[in-house]
Amino acid sequence: MKVTPGRAPLAGLRERKKQMTRQAILDAAERLFDEQGFDGATVAQIADAANVSVKTLFTYFSSKEDLVFGTEESTRDALVDAVRSRAPGTPALDAVRDFVDAMVDDFDQVHGLEGFHRTIGKSAALQARLLVTFDRYEEALAKVLAEEAGAETPDPPTRLAAAQLVLLLRTVTSQEVRVLVARHPLSVQQQILRDCVGRSADMLADGLADYAVRRA
The missing domain is CATH 1.10.357.10 (Tetracycline Repressor, domain 2)
Incomplete structure (x- = not known):
């Protein structure tokens, strides 16, 4: 089977970007929950603070509650x-x-x-x-x-x-x-x-x- 040059490094880079995005969402959620409480902070606010769309946020977390239990x-x-x-x-x-x-x-x-x-x-x-x-x-x-x-x-x-x-x-x-x-x-x-x-x-x-x- 032919190995495409650069495939493994690209896959690794994509995975690192996903991890960084996930962590950015968790960090934003933690900060906003601390400032406004769980009920006060909205998913839209968290997504905006993490520089992602709400749709993207929900590809990483299935619910708002899961943002509290990211670890x-x-x-x-x-x-x-x-x-x-x-x-x-x-x-x-x-x-x-x-x-x-x-x-x-x-x-x-x-x-x-x-x-x-x-x-x-x-x-x-x-x-x-x-x-x-x-x-x-x-x-x-x-x-x-x-x-x-x-x-x-x-x-x-x-x-x-x-x-x-x-x-x-x-x-x-x-x-x-x-x-x-x-x-x-x-x-x-x-x-x-x-x-x-x-x-x-x-x-x-x-x-x-x-x-x-x-x-x-």
Whole structure:
């Protein structure tokens, strides 16, 4: 088969341009959502800020809600890789805890978390979309755990374990954590988050046998 000179470099250039366009749309959406809120910023405004048409925007993202979750797939893949590549003898819980700790380190004094909460706000559509994201993470982790156990598909205990592992991520993004963090000076907010992750991981490790035992 004859190879056309320059075909591979051109394909690579096109792919890079697509990635740049996608990132430009995400950057514009993040800025406008931060300034105007999710409901206040329109798709047309985002497209204009990214120097693309609305039609082009929707070739990259299927909905306005998806603009908030532009890193969903990369985060999912990184989470799965953290569990899959953990050292022998390391529990999956420890791998996820280290992963979430690394996310906290990347929050840049939790502005990222604060911005995330501001964007989600009281939007029912975004809250529902966030649940879909966590469900997808849970599904991905359940498959990895099943593979490690030599099973073709996850069984109920595997699904339960995956759900609990994802809870560490859900805790960090919860409204309760945001309220807790906001009570403290900016200089210690990341440490508060780390402590919260640590306590949550310890609780998962200990199980729920002795938690919420009803008193007489």
